[in-house]
Amino acid sequence: MKPLQGIIVLEFCQYLAGPYAGLRLADLGARVIKIERPKGGDACRQLATKNMFADGDSLVFHTINRNKESYAANLKDPADLEKVRRLIARADIMTHNFRPGVMEKIGLDWDNVRAINPRIIYGEVTGYGRTGPWRDKPGQDLLAQARSGLTTLSGNADSPPTPFGLAIADMICGTHFAQGLLAAYYRRQKTGVGARVEVSLLESIIDLQFELFTTFFQDGGRLPHRARRGNAHAYLGAPYGVYRTRDGWIALAMGELRRLADLIDCPALKAFDEADAFARRDEIMEVIATHLATRTTAEWLAILEPADFWCAEVFDVQRLLAHEGYKALGMDQVVRRPNGTEVRTTRCPIRIDGERLYADRAAPVLGADNPKIEEDLLHA
């Protein structure tokens, strides 16, 4: 039995952060119903990356919304709104990511919803919180990254600000959102009271950097300083980084410099000791880089791995997916629509009671589940 079986979630969220939380709740067994406007639905349905679609919806939408249902409703239409209010009365959790003020206008803000269903867990995602000078700014991933300082951590010392090349603010925020909703639901089981749960892209992406901010607060406010070449972490000393070999790339994590010098037979590296690892990071990394470039990745791995020196080959997606280390995980699954449309995608990363959690239901067609949802929840 999946742990959240029986829990009903109404998702008024669009795009990524909120729906990613809904996806996780669905993975774990909840019944997640997207409430979508009849014209177009979740805007993510048309927001394609690489211009790729499947059965009329963007692949990105498919990725984020598999294993959910769709209920089309026009919240400006009193009859539809009344049905939605009745769904809310039956729901355990509802989530939205409208800009401040929108739910108040519709009459589905926290106070109104609480009057309908005092036990509900009411979740909200914003870009920057509900107060302050940024509250009305678009809550978009790259913009949150830009404001949060995150772009100063990746890339090399003389690279321009380097964003994380995936939607990190959305993803970490959605992850925190699911945590908050679940914790509040557990409290409701214990105490019977509902809750308001709020997260924002900015608070979440600052939390992602909590180690770095804590260091920044203690070190007198020095700005993070990236390594000159092969940087992997602004605050970690050599050898931490990525290095070119004769035929590819290798990553080295923490490890004693003297030991590394012995293992890879690099006399020049013996000029440095642990006290230099951070202070003289660029020089040391240069010495290591020059040396590692002389042999193949496989040759270095054959030396370093048996000695349990922390290292790894650098793969792209193609090479990873072909590797036995990937295949052993059973990490992908095929999801299907009733009309036969198939999409291969990932599964939930959490295993429960030794089982991987799969679900082969694809993202819903807009409004496809209206009759069933009304039958189950409004007529019963």
Next chain:
Amino acid sequence: MKRPLEGITVVDFSQFLSGPSASLRMADLGARVIKIERPGTGDICRSLYVSDVRVDGESTVFHAINRNKESYVADLKNPADAARVWKLVEKADIVMHNFRPGVMQRLGFDYASVRARNPRVLYGAITGYGREGPWKDKPGQDLLVQALSGLTTYSGNADDGPVPMGVAVVDIFAGAHLVQGLLACLVRREQAGRGGLVEVSMLESILEFQFEPLTLFWQDGGQPIVRTKTNNAHPLLGAPYGVYTTSDGHLALAMGSIPQLGELLDCPKLLEFPDPASWFQQRDEIKAILAEHLATNTTAHWLSRLEPADIWCAEVLNYRQLVAHEGFTCLDMVQTVSTARGRQIRTTRCPIRLDETILKSPRGAPEIGQHNAAIDAEFGLDRAPGDPSPSEPQTSLTP
């Protein structure tokens, strides 16, 4: 306000970041977290210094990750210590660790053994690469998993080579997923009365983080994922998506219409791209035009033209600029915690708000073994004469 996990006890055997970041979140949400640490060194993270900053002789990151927890020192290979830890485990709601596969079996605290003595327990385990396959015994370290997982191919520009993400994202996602799984099982336990096993691996967690490029990759017949030549911010997105250098700083531009940008920025060359499909297909060319144009004036100048038109853009800030900005200070994101020695440390707070309340806790990270005596007394963990608490200075034990 009642914190949601009040009354929950977590016995945490984990070290470094992945596991401890999970128990930190549970502590934020109200759980009592007891770190089980080995005599001498304790959590190895205590001596993992970043840059050259130390607090009370320990690493700053240890303090960030372990605030609001208790520390109980025990040598799990010593039968008397193990017996005491068993008494804690028997009363725990959650037991968790992040050892490599097999270690907890050897120590005797594997799931089957723990469940036998505590049937309602929720048992959480984080591994590097799962329990099966050729990588299962490899070190589960953040950068190494980034390297193997393909994650270094998204950031930076096309010719940059691998660019790791400069935060321990793998550790953090694995820890966050563990919390999700444990909370879901806590809900189930409340409903159905049974415990459960929750497992995550760093590799699976960071692969799920890549669900968008992976799903596209499977659909498009395995086309390589290509970063743009310059100004890359996401390899799957078209122009203008990226960060651009201005005459006095940097500007981020998210999705937007290229001809509209051409008009707002007075950049006629951009009007030559009316077809939205071209914004992806010719993104290198468009980005080059934008980069050259945006370098000619200040960030404030460009923002004054773009923001009123609701174009998605933002100034790029560094840490100093951010923490001085009202957009940051209004969040009340910083809290001060006190260490056992009375030192004040500024760190961040839990990012989740509950019932319009911010969750802070003034308690700092514990000293190694700080809570042994109190926990011994509370749980009735008697010590025989001549059986010193391992929290006392160790001379004979090797770490």
